[in-house]
Amino acid sequence: AQKITQTQPGMFVQEKEAVTLDCTYDTSDQSYGLFWYKQPSSGEMIFLIYQGSYDEQNATEGRYSLNFQKARKSANLVISASQLGDSAMYFCAMREGSVGGGSYIPTFGRGTSLIVHP
Amino acid sequence: NAGVTQTPKFQVLKTGQSMTLQCAQDMNHEYMSWYRQDPGMGLRLIHYSVGAGITDQGEVPNGYNVSRSTTEDFPLRLLSAAPSQTSVYFCASSYSGGTRYGYTFGSGTRLTVV
Numbered sequence: 001a002q003k004i005t006q007t008q009p010g011m012f013v014q015e016k017e018a019v020t021l022d023c024t025y026d027t028s029d030q031s032y033g034l035f036w037y038k039q040p041s042s043g044e045m046i047f048l049i050y051q052g053s054y055d056e057q058n059a060t061e062g063r064y065s066l067n068f069q070k071a072r073k074s075a076n077l078v079i080s081a082s083q084l085g086d087s088a089m090y091f092c093a094m095r096e097g098s099v100g101g102g103s104y105i106p107t108f109g110r111g112t113s114l115i116v117h118p
Numbered sequence: 119n120a121g122v123t124q125t126p127k128f129q130v131l132k133t134g135q136s137m138t139l140q141c142a143q144d145m146n147h148e149y150m151s152w153y154r155q156d157p158g159m160g161l162r163l164i165h166y167s168v169g170a171g172i173t174d175q176g177e178v179p180n181g182y183n184v185s186r187s188t189t190e191d192f193p194l195r196l197l198s199a200a201p202s203q204t205s206v207y208f209c210a211s212s213y214s215g216g217t218r219y220g221y222t223f224g225s226g227t228r229l230t231v232v
Contacts, residue, residue: 004160035220045208047220059218091160103166103174104214105151106221110160 003027004092004109011114013082020067021077021112023092029053032096034075035106036066039089048090051075082116089113120144124209124224131199131231139194139227141209147222149212150192154178154205155226161208167192199231 005024013019025034036048051059051066059066067076075094079086090113093106125140143150151166153176163176167186181203183195192211196203206228210221 033217037220037223043206043226045210045223047222050218050220052218093161103176104149104168105163105166105176106210107163107177108153108161110158 002109003107004094006092006109006112008112011112013114013116015084015116015118016081018078018080019082019114021079021090021114023075023077023109025073025075025092025094027094027096029096032094034066034068035093035095036064036077037091037093039091039111041088049077084116084118087114087116122209122211122222122224124207124227126227127225128228129230131196131229133199133201133231135199137196137199139196139207139229141192141194141224142190143211143222144190145211145213145222146189147211147213148189149214150186151176151210151221152182152184152192152194153208153210155208156205164194201231203229204231205229
């Protein structure tokens with residue numbers, strides 16, 4: 001079974017609008033971390049934001065915020081005021097501890113392709 | 119501060135050949151890992167290491183070997199290349215088991231096996 005599920009293969013958004021990219025996860029660990037990465041067409045992996053399972057507040061980094069709903073096991077990325085440069089692949093990832101059978105090394109979802117229209 | 123350096127950036131191999139993908143980091147990171155990225159599959163973990171002398175298998179380890187003799191280096195060896203190993207390979211590192219600073223990725227190696 002997949003540990004990280006990203007159900008949106010592709011998303012389109014108008015420039016300056018907000019967009020939400022979905023991510024659900026599966027773990028039995030109490031201590032885990034969730035990441036979002038951006039991969040532009042140039043191919044590099046860019047770290048965007050992190051949410052720890054014990055963090056009480058949703059993480060925010062500039063225009064990026066992570067909507068963390070622990071009971072629903074979801075960690076959606078919200079990009080506010082989209083820009084043309086936001087067009088890229090976005091990957092959700094989770095690292096677990098040993099209780100969940102993890103290794104502290106992230107497991108990635110299959111990604112969502114975001115296209116921002118002018 | 120170079121971060122994570124992967125070499126080569128591109129490589130073409132013939133079926134059955136062997137080669138080593140190099141990964142080096144200068145951040146004194148304990149955790150290092152290798153992923154492969156294939157279209158529609160995201161990044162899949164091949165092997166990882168939580169410190170010098172310690173390695174373990176990930177999701178797709180077959181056909182690959184690793185070793186970690188120093189903190190800085192984590193090479194990935196393809197023993198006998200197969201067309202199914204055509205992929206983009208990423209090396210990543212982190213100071214500890216995943217923190218708010220994320221994992222730092224190298225720029226990737228695009229490998230084609232013919």
